[in-house]
Amino acid sequence: MQNVIKLLTSQACPYCMRAREVLKKLAKERKDVLVIELSVNTDEGMKEALKYGINKVPSIIVNDKFVVRGVPTIDDLKRILEVSV
Secondary structure, X not given: OOEEEEEEEOOOOOOHHHHHHHHHHHHHHOOOEEEEEEEOOOHHHHHHHHHOOXXXXXXXXXXXXXXXXXXXXXXXXXXXXXXXX
């Protein structure tokens, strides 16, 4: 099963790069993870933010079930993936 993780970002966000790096490492470790980055400055990114009530970046949506705000650890994301199946 493919796990889809959406990362909502903004160019002005100093923490988004760190979140991007964590997700890049996770995707390297786990071949069942697809990471999609969406800027909240685009229509598609803003639509996702509104759908999940997100008003801060970085925010991470895991399998359309869980929303994580800020920069999680890889271990945090692995635990979320275990329960989001």
